[in-house]
Amino acid sequence: MLKYRTGIKNLPTYDVVERDWNxxxxxxxxxxxLPPVVEERVMSGLSRLAFNRYPNTETESLAEQLAGAFHVQRGNILLANGSSEILEKMFFCFGGRNHKVVYPRPSFSMYKIYADLSNSISVPFDLDEEYRLNAGKFVETVNTNKAHLAVVCAPNNPTGTHIPLEDIEYIAQNISCAFVVDEAYIEFDKKSATEIQHKYPHMIVARTFSKAYGLAGARVGYMIADKKITEMTGKVFMPYHLNILSAVTADIVYQMRHExxxxxxxxxxxxxxxxxxxxxxxxxxxxxxxxxxxxxxxxxxxxxxxxxxxxxxxxxxxxxxxxxxxxxxxxxxxxxxxxxxxxxxxxxxxxxxxx
Structure with missing residues (x-):
């Protein structure tokens, strides 16, 4: 008889099966x-790839471009298969047995699953009736529980709630554990934690190309963090984990983001x-x-x-x-x-x- 790891049977399934909707x-x-002019550039770029070689310069080009855009060093950028992979790895790196993780509820449903997968202790923090995050009480919950990781989704999914940058900074100022700001939808909000991140070395910003840039099918995300964090968390990623097609596509899209x-x-x-x-x-x-x-x-x-x-x-x-x-x-x-x-x-x- 096959013996699966304890707890897997009880995990919910994230349903990705779609029907042919009208x-x-x-x-x-x-x-x-893709915008036509971007698609033309992408197709041209893909046609010149060496498919027989592992990704190298292609991922470096994307990472260096992102570093330049955010005025950070190359070592502050870590690429991934969507921001979901970034979040999963953060739970693996900072969670674990007897490690508590605090995150809002309702929010991205995968937070609970990542906590379970990493054998972490979930501490969901309830939003108010209007789905607003009380930054003071959130900080209190993180510190009282001696959490190893705190996560907020800004703006929040699935509620759409804007979290003021002042609240993000208040949280960063008053907790000492790893603090992930999930900015999957930030292009629709504009007030990013990257504006203050240089002051808080324990802050990690996770972003994706899936939403505003329409690359959900390519699965490209990235995180911006202190070099010590990217070096340590990079150890839990597989070699060449971001494929060459996605890296080149995202690199061109970001070059042409004004489109x-x-x-x-x-x-x-x-x-x-x-x-x-x-x-x-x-x-x-x-x-x-x-x-x-x-x-x-x-x-x-x-x-x-x-x-x-x-x-x-x-x-x-x-x-x-x-x-x-x-x-x-x-x-x-x-x-x-x-x-x-x-x-x-x-x-x-x-x-x-x-x-």
């Missing part, structure tokens, strides 16, 4: 593929337009968002989600998840997709108002 608004992806500025502005505008229209519908509550998605609460969320599934529209329903009861997360799609979605929701709400 409108897909469920994964916080960029709603457009994405109009797209990011458009996604923000669509997010705000959707929020304004949805909050006018009876029984729907919309929470402020600083991301490329919005979170809505509706007492008939389960029925609405089922209806949307039946007509081929994918959104993220949270069912009875703690703190997210009756909540649905909607990514900002293309304008015509958003219009169709809002029209259908409006009709559903009107037809179920008196039930």
């Amino acid at each position: 409108i897909k608004l469920n994964a916080n992806e960029c709603n457009m593929n 994405y500025e109009p797209r990011i502005a458009m996604m923000i505008a669509e997010r705000e337009r959707m929020a304004l229209q949805l909050k006018q519908m009876e029984g729907i509550k919309i929470y402020p968002s600083a991301t490329n998605f919005i979170l809505m609460k509706y007492d008939k969320a389960a029925a609405l989600n089922e209806y949307l599934i039946n007509i081929g529209i994918g959104v993220r329903s949270f069912g009875n998840a703690p703190g997210l009861e009756n909540c649905i997360r909607i990514s900002a799609g293309l304008r015509e997709e958003n219009d169709t979605f809002m029209k259908i929701v409006k009709e559903f709400v009107e037809n179920h108002t008196e039930e």
